[in-house]
Amino acid sequence: MAERSTAAVDVADNSGDEPLAADAAKATADGVDTQNGRAADGPMPEKDGERKNAAPAAAPELHSGHKLARRYRLEECVTRLDGFSSWRAMDEKLRRAVGVHLLPADHPRARSVLAAARSSALLGDPRFVQVLDAVEENDLVYVVHEWLPDATELTALLAAGPLEPHEAYQLVSQVAQAMTAAHREGLAHLRLTPSAILRTSTGQYRIRGLAVNAALRGITSDTPQRADTEAIGALLYAALTQRWPYETDAYGLTGLPKGVGLIAPDQVRAGVHRGLGELAMRALANDGATASRQEPACTTPEELAKAVAAMPRIRPPEPAFTAPPEYQHTTYQQGTYGRPTPPGMPTAQTVTVVPPPPLQSRTGRALKWGVAALLIAALGLGSWQLADTLLDHGSQGGNSQNPTPKSDDAPNKKDPVPLSVKGAQEYYPDGNPQDLDGVSHTYDADASTFWRTKSFFDGPDMKAYKSGVGIVYDLGSEEDVSAASIALRFAGDHTTATLYATGSMSSSTPVGSMKKIATATTSDSTLNLAAETPVTTRYVLVWITAMPQAGGDQYSQAGYKQAITDVKFTG
Numbered sequence: 106m107a108e109r110s111t112a113a114v115d116v117a118d119n120s121g122d123e124p125l126a127a128d129a130a131k132a133t134a135d136g137v138d139t140q141n142g143r144a145a146d147g148p149m150p151e152k153d154g155e156r157k158n159a160a161p162a163a164a165p166e167l168h169s170g171h172k173l174a175r176r177y178r179l180e181e182c183v184t185r186l187d188g189f190s191s192w193r194a195m196d197e198k199l200r201r202a203v204g205v206h207l208l209p210a211d212h213p214r215a216r217s218v219l220a221a222a223r224s225s226a227l228l229g230d231p232r233f234v235q236v237l238d239a240v241e242e243n244d245l246v247y248v249v250h251e252w253l254p255d256a257t258e259l260t261a262l263l264a265a266g267p268l269e270p271h272e273a274y275q276l277v278s279q280v281a282q283a284m285t286a287a288h289r290e291g292l293a294h295l296r297l298t299p300s301a302i303l304r305t306s307t308g309q310y311r312i313r314g315l316a317v318n319a320a321l322r323g324i325t326s327d328t329p330q331r332a333d334t335e336a337i338g339a340l341l342y343a344a345l346t347q348r349w350p351y352e353t354d355a356y357g358l359t360g361l362p363k364g365v366g367l368i369a370p371d372q373v374r375a376g377v378h379r380g381l382g383e384l385a386m387r388a389l390a391n392d393g394a395t396a397s398r399q400e401p402a403c404t405t406p407e408e409l410a411k412a413v414a415a416m417p418r419i420r421p422p423e424p425a426f427t428a429p430p431e432y433q434h435t436t437y438q439q440g441t442y443g444r445p446t447p448p449g450m451p452t453a454q455t456v457t458v459v460p461p462p463p464l465q466s467r468t469g470r471a472l473k474w475g476v477a478a479l480l481i482a483a484l485g486l487g488s489w490q491l492a493d494t495l496l497d498h499g500s501q502g503g504n505s506q507n508p509t510p511k512s513d514d515a516p517n518k519k520d521p522v523p524l525s526v527k528g529a530q531e532y533y534p535d536g537n538p539q540d541l542d543g544v545s546h547t548y549d550a551d552a553s554t555f556w557r558t559k560s561f562f563d564g565p566d567m568k569a570y571k572s573g574v575g576i577v578y579d580l581g582s583e584e585d586v587s588a589a590s591i592a593l594r595f596a597g598d599h600t601t602a603t604l605y606a607t608g609s610m611s612s613s614t615p616v617g618s619m620k621k622i623a624t625a626t627t628s629d630s631t632l633n634l635a636a637e638t639p640v641t642t643r644y645v646l647v648w649i650t651a652m653p654q655a656g657g658d659q660y661s662q663a664g665y666k667q668a669i670t671d672v673k674f675t676g
Contacts, residue, residue, distance in 0.1 A: 167179060167192075169181065172197075173240075173242075173245075174240065176196060177194045177195070177203060177205060177247075178194055178195045178197055179192045180193050180194055180195055187321075187322070189207060189212065189218075189321055190206075190208075191204065191206050191207070192205045192207065193205075193252060194249075196237075196249075201536070202252040202254060203250065203252050204251070205248070205250075206247060206248040206250075206317065206321060207247045208246050208321075209244060209245065209246070210241055210244045210245060211244070212246070214321065215246040217320045217323075218246060218248065218317065218320045219241060219246055219248075220320075221316035221317050221319070222236050222248040222316075222317050223236075223239050224291075224292060224316055225292060225315045225316045226239065227290070228286075228292060229661070230283065230562060231559070231570050231571050232279065232282075232283035232286075232312060233287070233311065233312050233313070234251045234311055234313035234314070234315075235251045235537070236249070237250060248317060250313070251313075251536070253311065253536065255306055256303035256304060256305050256306075256311065258302070259276075259299040259300070259302040259303070259344075260299040260356050260357060262304060263343055263347055263357070263358060267345055267346060267374065269421075269422055270378040270381060270419050271420060271422060273378070273381055274378075274413070274416075274418075275308065276310055276340065276344055277337060277381070277385075277413055278413045278414075279309070279310040279570075280302065280310055280312065280340065281406050281409045281410040282410050284312075284333050284334075284406035285406045285407045285410050286562045287315060288330055288406055292315055293316065293326065293329030293330070293333055294312065294314065294318070294333050295316075295318075295326055295332055295333065295336075296318040296319050296322070296336075297333055297339075298336070298340075298355075298356060299340065299358075301313055302340065309570060309571070330404065330405040330406060331390075331405070333406055334388050334405055334406055334408070334409055337388055337409060338386075338387070338403075339351075339389060341381065342370055342385040342389065343358055345370045345378065345382060345385060346374045347374070348373055349361070350367060350385075350389055367389060369383075370382035370385055370386075378419070381416075384403075384409075384416070387400055387401070388402075388409050521588065521675040523674070524580050524675060524676050525580070525581070526548040526579065526580065526672070526674070527579045527580060527581035528578075528579040529545065529548060529576050529577065529578045529610075530576070530579075530610040531544050531556075531575075531576055531577075532575045532577045532610075532646055532648070533574070533612050534572070534612050534615065534616070539557065539558045539559055539574050540556050540557050543555060544576055547576060547669045547671060552592065552670050553670075554670065555594050555668040555669060556576065557661075557667075557668035558666050558667050558668065560657075560662055560664030561664050561665045561666065563665065564651065564652055564653070564654060564664075565598060565600075565651040565653055566651045567650055567652065568650075572616070573616070573650040574649050575602075575646055575647050575648040576646070576669070577607060577609075577610045577644055577645070578644065578646075578672065578674070579643065581643070583642060583643045584641070584642070584643070585641050585676040586604070586622055586636065586639060586641075586642060586645055586674055586675075586676050587635065587638075587639040588623070588633070588635045588674070589623070589633075589645070589674050589675070590631065590632075590634075590672075590673045590675075591631070591632040591634070591647065591669060591673075592630065592631055592669070592670045592671040593627075593631065593669060594630070594667070594668035594669070595652075595655040595668060596628060597653030597654060597655065598628050598653055599627065600626065600627055600632055600649065600653055600667055601624070601649070602625065602648060603622075603623070603634075603650065604621070604624070604646070604647060605620065605622060605645070605646040605648060606619060606620040606640045606642035606645060607619045607642070607644045607645070607646050608644065610644055619646060620640060622636045622642075622645070623636040623637075626651070628653070645674060647669070649667060652665045652667040653665065
């Protein structure tokens with residue numbers, strides 16, 4: 106269900122559902138919050154929406170090792186709260202870790218959770234942790250989502266201190282843009298807390314629990330865009346000050362002093378970036394007040410995203426340069442080189458080797474003059490021979506009637522040789538593959554079959570949300586790769602791809618460690634790449650970093666996407 110093509114739309118009738126009250130809010134590995142049986146996020150739950158009390162249904166009594174749909178093996182219970190439980194599980198079909206929310210089919214919120222999960226899966230935006238499956242079977246309702254073991258919660262980042270201005274800028278920019286896209290599709294989060302924000306190793310921020318976390322707790326709102334905008338403002342405020350912008354302590358952060366209301370970030374902590382501080386105030390619920398009381402409040406994620414874009418770009422901090430240690434001159438230690446002196450033994454004397462004096466005697470001066478004379482004689486002889494050779498060649502060239510054909514002296518240029526592909530595998534270092542089953546279609550000599558990417562909202566460049574997508578090809582043995590021709594399904598502005606030589610087909614090898622062969626950009630349906638000099642390798646990565654906009658089809662809706670129908674290498 107991670108793609109729009111396979112996700113089903115289920116608009117549930119929630120008129121009879123009675124949402125329960127969530128006990129609390131402590132960050133856990135799946136974004137579900139509990140803390141000492143009380144709300145941990147201050148006034149935010151009440152502002153998110155109404156919650157009605159009802160008798161909670163009993164949480165399913167399952168154990169580690171239990172399998173769902175003979176595919177998802179439960180491994181560790183992360184949360185058990187309010188009639189539902191959350192697990193880390195293993196997808197035995199695709200051999201990857203996943204997260205699972207479980208609740209009884211007769212739970213008052215089971216219908217709304219299913220509807221929220223299926224709607225979230227339809228979005229297919231990589232800036233959100235993807236919903237992979239949403240199923241009701243055997244008196245159970247379960248939602249399967251991505252598990253990102255290498256990502257770090259914003260809660261953990263803030264525990265180490267406030268973020269740098271550039272990092273805080275990236276946080277608010279990426280989250281605001283992602284929520285703008287979600288609200289365009291009619292989806293709200295309503296639980297945008299530090300535990301719902303993950304930072305990947307590439308610096309991308311991903312949001313988990315879109316619509317689902319609120320449905321699990323029965324949270325609704327009459328003004329969902331305002332609620333999400335205020336939540337983003339609270340995240341930015343916390344990132345700048347390491348304080349929670351409400352009177353209640355939450356998420357390991359100290360709240361503001363009681364009775365003083367909302368105060369500007371630069372009054373809480375010195376050195377706060379002024380533009381970001383005012384932006385946080387404009388997003389929080391403060392009747393439009395800001396640090397300067399001049400700018401209007403931001404009431405929707407789209408307004409906030411536009412305000413971020415209008416700011417001067419904040420540059421990343423300069424990398425710290427560590428000077429190399431000063432070179433230490435060493436001397437020869439007689440009898441103890443490389444070994445410490447045993448205790449009680451006398452220390453060896455240090456003997457400094459003094460260089461011999463230059464040749465200052467009468468014999469030495471005669472020797473220097475003799476060497477200089479020989480060098481002058483050799484130079485004169487060489488110059489005379491060179492001049493004689495040039496004159497001789499000039500006379501021969503003037504009397505020659507039959508010049509030697511150039512083709513006899515010039516080496517024959519090697520004709521390009523097609524290289525056959527023995528196998529291929531999708532390369533997805535972020536753990537989010539595009540089309541695992543379609544890889545073989547890119548070298549089957551059938552133009553009607555293809556490997557396709559998902560549809561993305563932003564483009565053509567993919568930097569903001571993904572470092573790229575691609576396939577690693579196995580040539581069977583080491584070959585001199587000089588060019589490639591890639592047949593594309595979608596033309597338009599624009600497709601950019603790069604060839605890299607890599608040592609294996611594993612997705613764990615970073616692109617930065619590979620050797621670049623060639624790169625090219627096109628707006629046509631064929632992309633030709635040629636190397637300046639051939640590169641010897643067995644494995645070649647085709648890495649796409651920009652894709653054109655294309656219309657919807659049976660696989661995905663309109664957006665920025667691409668598909669490869671055929672790849673040919675030459676050497």
